[in-house]
Amino acid sequence: MKRYLLLATVVFLTRGAHAQSLTASEAAILRRGEIPDSQRVGGGVMSLIAGFGIGQAMQGRWSETGWIFTVGESAAVVAYAAGIDGVGDCLLPFQGECREGRARALMYGGFVALLALRVWEVGDAWTGPARHNRRVRAIRARLAPGAYVAPATGGSGAVAGVTIRF
16 A cells, blocks of 8 residues: 555656756757856957957857857948048048048947947957856756755765656
8 A cells, every 4th residue: 555655646746747858059058068267268368359259259159149249340340441531531622522420420430339349249258158158057957867966064974865857
């Protein structure tokens, strides 16, 4: 009788438990693995020095956020250069049409966009790997087997147990 009661309890407790499935993005994150500190620091330094998503590329995250900085900073530099060229036309006599208002808007807009993108890029290069590593660890923890062994909080020895997820 006790066996049947124990069996019924186990079946009741585990009937909702099932294997955790991975999405395609979670599988890609696990394949990539954690970003080591050397890549985090190298990518952060390169984002400060060079920009244009190079730091994210060094960290293996160009397809996540690096492309935004490559495209955005390139467009901002083009706008800034076009604005400077337009303002130059207004400084020299007989060089063509002077559209100083539009040129200044391009110049200042490109500069502000470049500055904003660089600040965002540097912040992402230094904080992005930690976010990525947390996601990797969370996925691994969700897929980890239910048995565990942990050191005891007081004294010597260890604590062992089994977790059941529903």
